[in-house]
Amino acid sequence: MSIISVLPDLLINKIAAGEVIERPASVVRELIDNAIDAGATEIEVEVLHGGKKLIKVSDNGCGMDRDDALMCFERHATSKIKTEEELFDISTLGFRGEALPAIASVSKITLTTSSANADYGIKVEIGADHKKEISDAPPIKGTTMEVRDIFYNTPARRKFLKTNPTELSHVIETVVQKAFAYPGISFRLMHNDNEVLNASSASDPKERFRQLYGDEMAAEFLDVKKASKGITVHGFTSSPDFTRAARSHQLIFINKRPVKNPTVNHAVYNAYDNLIPRDRHPAYFLFIDIDPRNVDVNVHPAKREVKFERPDDIHRFVRAAVYEALNPGQEIDVTAPSVFQGAGFQRSTGYQNIQRDYPSVSEPVSGVFNNLQTDIFTSGITPDITTFFHIGESFMATATKDGLLIIDQHAAHERIMYEKFLKKTSIESEPLFLPLRIELPVKEYNLIIKHKAVLQGLGLDIEEFGGNNIIIRSIPRALNKADAKGLLLDIASAILEEETIGVKRDLTEEALLKNIAARIACHKSVRGSEHLSNEELSRMMADLDKADEPDKCPHGRPTRIYLSLDDLKKMFKRK
Numbered sequence: 001m002s003i004i005s006v007l008p009d010l011l012i013n014k015i016a017a018g019e020v021i022e023r024p025a026s027v028v029r030e031l032i033d034n035a036i037d038a039g040a041t042e043i044e045v046e047v048l049h050g051g052k053k054l055i056k057v058s059d060n061g062c063g064m065d066r067d068d069a070l071m072c073f074e075r076h077a078t079s080k081i082k083t084e085e086e087l088f089d090i091s092t093l094g095f096r097g098e099a100l101p102a103i104a105s106v107s108k109i110t111l112t113t114s115s116a117n118a119d120y121g122i123k124v125e126i127g128a129d130h131k132k133e134i135s136d137a138p139p140i141k142g143t144t145m146e147v148r149d150i151f152y153n154t155p156a157r158r159k160f161l162k163t164n165p166t167e168l169s170h171v172i173e174t175v176v177q178k179a180f181a182y183p184g185i186s187f188r189l190m191h192n193d194n195e196v197l198n199a200s201s202a203s204d205p206k207e208r209f210r211q212l213y214g215d216e217m218a219a220e221f222l223d224v225k226k227a228s229k230g231i232t233v234h235g236f237t238s239s240p241d242f243t244r245a246a247r248s249h250q251l252i253f254i255n256k257r258p259v260k261n262p263t264v265n266h267a268v269y270n271a272y273d274n275l276i277p278r279d280r281h282p283a284y285f286l287f288i289d290i291d292p293r294n295v296d297v298n299v300h301p302a303k304r305e306v307k308f309e310r311p312d313d314i315h316r317f318v319r320a321a322v323y324e325a326l327n328p329g330q331e332i333d334v335t336a337p338s339v340f341q342g343a344g345f346q347r348s349t350g351y352q353n354i355q356r357d358y359p360s361v362s363e364p365v366s367g368v369f370n371n372l373q374t375d376i377f378t379s380g381i382t383p384d385i386t387t388f389f390h391i392g393e394s395f396m397a398t399a400t401k402d403g404l405l406i407i408d409q410h411a412a413h414e415r416i417m418y419e420k421f422l423k424k425t426s427i428e429s430e431p432l433f434l435p436l437r438i439e440l441p442v443k444e445y446n447l448i449i450k451h452k453a454v455l456q457g458l459g460l461d462i463e464e465f466g467g468n469n470i471i472i473r474s475i476p477r478a479l480n481k482a483d484a485k486g487l488l489l490d491i492a493s494a495i496l497e498e499e500t501i502g503v504k505r506d507l508t509e510e511a512l513l514k515n516i517a518a519r520i521a522c523h524k525s526v527r528g529s530e531h532l533s534n535e536e537l538s539r540m541m542a543d544l545d546k547a548d549e550p551d552k553c554p555h556g557r558p559t560r561i562y563l564s565l566d567d568l569k570k571m572f573k574r575k
Helices: 009-020 024-037 066-071 099-105 164-181 205-213 262-271 311-326 337-341 365-369 409-423 442-450 452-457 484-501 509-524 534-545 565-571
Strands: 042-048 054-059 108-114 121-126 132-137 142-148 186-191 194-199 221-228 231-238 250-254 257-259 284-290 389-391 395-400 403-408 429-439 461-464 469-476 560-564
Touching (some): 066 132, 099 108, 164 186, 164 250, 164 257, 164 442, 221 284, 221 311, 262 284, 403 409, 403 565, 409 534, 469 484
Parallel strands (some): 042 186
Antiparallel strands (some): 042 054, 054 142, 108 121, 108 142, 186 194, 231 284
16 A cells, blocks of 8 residues: 555645745735736735734735636746746746745635726635635725735644734835835835835835935945946945944845845955954845846745855955945956955955964964863952053953953953843933934834833833834933944844744743843943053953853853963963
């Protein structure tokens, strides 16, 4: 008896849903893609309870006749490709023919549509029994899709959905990405009958940028534009002064499709080499238009990744485009690969071309250093600190009677400030003489407002001011010179990071507080380039000694390393 059998269609569709549909935002993405491919100029998205209860996408596209309205729910049914050759020349968004049957297999779905100039429309309903109910409907312009109770019949998947605000934040991100890629289309997003986003048709990407992120943030970005035969790179990249503590606000669009791509990401970071600290990240929104035949969009079921035919060429071109934006007047000839050997494109360590004449040793020096992170304070060795001296921009050192103490001053100060915020000790909230009004992107605005009570406990008193604006009325005294907007953007990133961990653990207030405190501490902490006086350094070392975990910063990096005399003798091969 054979043990191999063909799976039933419903189960096949549920498997497809597992690959394509991860959360409500995935449904929103697929339905918007279909609306764009249908030629829509107006798209409205309505969600209830973060999209768990309802996702409704309405468009004014070409619509469908009766036959197409029935066929669109069949597996691998699509109007986007017809031949094998077209599979490698994809210029549309929803081309796989899996999305609608996959969505219908894990939800209750209603399609209402009509073709242009039709006397009547058609309604197709697929309910809990997965049977199609077909009826005539009044004619409408375009198509409306209603998806209810996502994952109602797959409880194992439904339990991994996060809170309504978290799911809403992913929906917002999806709509923002699509709106950014298609400035000529108007987008509106409603949640629980409240308008979250309203972006009218824009004349160009710059106007769309201002609509989505606000004038203040748009002013921090530089225009990127470089074109050559077969490829164009355009968009926006942040000035070196506008950096983030996390990899937020980094969007890559390949032929208007938002994707993750390490080649492009690496190229951007190369262009910023020596311009920003290693622990800071640029923000960028880059659009790469390339011949569809030179990029494979079939490598990921959810279309989040692409594969380039010649990734080295893409890397070189993107790097040049961003470099030119950061260095006006310097044009890079991408036809000469040797041009990238020069300054600005290689991450300099300051010693890579220096020949070392030191004699070889039987034990690698790195192996010795791995064993040197001795905690001098818990080992009972008290340093006799008198004078500090700086090593480069990041480190300080001081001699003790028994060895050498090396300190990373930024990491040390981060630990001190982190524990103060975490314990809510010595945090004085200072009312502002003139309250600050700050405009935030829609997703970040919603996250900050959702958790304003947590922020108030840390000394940040904020309130809503309409639109995507908030008012800061008081701020911790320790942060009086911090970049308030950058701080809020990083806090929002920390909140989203905690909320999206999801499958690993449930979100707790303690975990959220720790992540937010770490971001705030990073904003306040002294940078490596700031030279503190001996008195300031001694005070910092005393505060560090009082910390619960003095030997590492909130991100896990060492704050200090102690080399005892025995360690030094071992390194110099002395007995």
